[in-house]
Amino acid sequence: MSNKLLVxxxxxxxxxxxxxxxxxxxxGMQKLCVIENSSLVIGSDGLIKDIGPASTIDFQYxxxxxxxxxxxxxxxxxxxxxxxxxxxxxxxxxxxxxxxKLAGATYMDVHRAGxxxxxxxxxxxxxxxxxxxxxxxGRLGRMQRAGTTLVECKSGYGLELQTELxxxxxxxxxRRTLPINISSTYCGAHAVPKGKTVAEATTDILKVQLPQLxxxxxxxxxxxxxxxxxxEQGVFDLSSTRSILQAGLDMGLNINFHGDELHxxxxxxxxxxxxxxxxxxxxxxxxxxxxxxxxxKTAAILLxxxxxxxxxxxxxxxxxxxxxxxxxxxxxxxxxxxxxxxPVVMHLACVNMRMSMPEALAAATINAxxxxxxxxxxGSLEVNKHxxxxxxxxxxxxHLIYQLGGHQELIRYVVIRGNVVYNNDKTMDF
Ligand SMILES: N=CN[C@@H](CCC(=O)O)C(=O)O
Ligand SMILES: [Zn+2]
Numbered sequence: 001m002s003n004k005l006l007v008x009x010x011x012x013x014x015x016x017x018x019x020x021x022x023x024x025x026x027x028g029m030q031k032l033c034v035i036e037n038s039s040l041v042i043g044s045d046g047l048i049k050d051i052g053p054a055s056t057i058d059f060q061y062x063x064x065x066x067x068x069x070x071x072x073x074x075x076x077x078x079x080x081x082x083x084x085x086x087x088x089x090x091x092x093x094x095x096x097x098x099x100x101k102l103a104g105a106t107y108m109d110v111h112r113a114g115x116x117x118x119x120x121x122x123x124x125x126x127x128x129x130x131x132x133x134x135x136x137x138g139r140l141g142r143m144q145r146a147g148t149t150l151v152e153c154k155s156g157y158g159l160e161l162q163t164e165l166x167x168x169x170x171x172x173x174x175r176r177t178l179p180i181n182i183s184s185t186y187c188g189a190h191a192v193p194k195g196k197t198v199a200e201a202t203t204d205i206l207k208v209q210l211p212q213l214x215x216x217x218x219x220x221x222x223x224x225x226x227x228x229x230x231x232e233q234g235v236f237d238l239s240s241t242r243s244i245l246q247a248g249l250d251m252g253l254n255i256n257f258h259g260d261e262l263h264x265x266x267x268x269x270x271x272x273x274x275x276x277x278x279x280x281x282x283x284x285x286x287x288x289x290x291x292x293x294x295x296x297k298t299a300a301i302l303l304x305x306x307x308x309x310x311x312x313x314x315x316x317x318x319x320x321x322x323x324x325x326x327x328x329x330x331x332x333x334x335x336x337x338x339x340x341x342x343p344v345v346m347h348l349a350c351v352n353m354r355m356s357m358p359e360a361l362a363a364a365t366i367n368a369x370x371x372x373x374x375x376x377x378x379g380s381l382e383v384n385k386h387x388x389x390x391x392x393x394x395x396x397x398x399h400l401i402y403q404l405g406g407h408q409e410l411i412r413y414v415v416i417r418g419n420v421v422y423n424n425d426k427t428m429d430f
Pocket of ligand 1: 087116117120230258261306332334335336337
């Protein structure tokens with residue numbers, strides 16, 4: 001059988017790491033593994049078969065058949081980007097709320113007034129699965145064209161069994177039919193539904209929603225990877241968060257939840273204690289929380305768009321990095337933060353959170369893959385990992401971050417498992 005793809009003669013190939021690391025911290029994030037004038041081979045199984053100097057690969061593969069050859073002369077190759085936090089299934093946009101927030105309303109002002117998540121819940125409950133699937137497909141396509149090849153997708157705009165399952169089923173259909181890799185998250189505790197107390201909502205999740213989910217998962221109808229809770233004042237408190245996350249863990253789900261966003265809740269300490277794979281947001285995390293996450297190897301998924309749009313204090317990326325926390329990035333795509341682009345997210349992380357460009361790229365590849373439990377197969381260009389990569393029309397990879405909003409011109413090809421899923425022949429010469 002012929003190999004799927006040869007990407008030849010790239011100016012730079014950014015491997016990220018090359019010793020099977022599952023994540024990078026501290027100095028490891030500063031010194032990414034980059035090789036020059038190199039080629040990469042993806043085999044018939046869609047996995048990376050070989051990476052090396054262009055002349056060596058030319059010699060070794062002389063006469064070997066490839067389904068496709070990309071001449072990457074003058075271009076760069078990086079791993080496909082990993083978006084570790086999105087809410088992409090919903091109906092009803094919130095452009096009107098953006099205007100309210102620009103005029104001074106806070107996120108919780110809008111939420112308490114029955115808008116925010118509640119507005120989206122109302123529209124998502126009423127939407128047909130086919131409508132949700134069509135908009136999800138469009139959004140995932142946009143993300144893919146911006147370089148995302150693995151994305152976490154949450155439910156959480158149902159807050160009751162039927163709509164939560166509808167959302168997870170829509171995500172499942174996307175996972176089975178689209179090329180983009182998906183990590184699916186049950187987020188039934190995204191808000192306390194109108195008319196219910198926290199205790200009632202928690203009981204519904206524990207006694208109704210999770211058992212039904214478990215049943216569908218064991219029947220093979222649904223694959224769900226992670227469990228999420230919005231642990232926040234006025235949403236789910238620490239003790240209800242604990243019981244929901246523990247129940248998810250007992251079902252085999254990875255813990256990956258919203259914590260310490262608007263108030264210090266000790267979410268980081270709770271996550272570390274429960275062995276959470278990741279906690280998102282953390283704008284209000286304490287020093288103790290940071291230390292607990294570093295020790296537990298719980299990844300911090302930082303979301304630069306949230307702090308930017310809501311004008312919140314920035315997450316303390318530098319303190320986390322210095323403490324040895326595994327820092328990852330996500331777009332937080334949702335009706336509040338309408339951003340599909342990880343290159344924009346990396347740019348914001350560098351400018352507003354003071355990360356370096358190598359740190360941002362490590363956070364958007366290997367560390368984001370770790371946060372989703374996928375860093376053994378994704379997040380770096382290493383032999384036997386998935387052949388998911390981007391070819392950039394630029395002589396140095398840093399252009400993808402430096403050129404704010406420039407990804408539409410810079411990304412020449414997006415490749416998933418050796419297949420070109422986006423060929424941007426409109427790219428201009430550098
Ligand atoms: N903070 C909670 N959840 C989302 C926002 C969801 C929404 O506003 O619809 C977030 O991560 O930013
Ligand atoms: Zn979120």
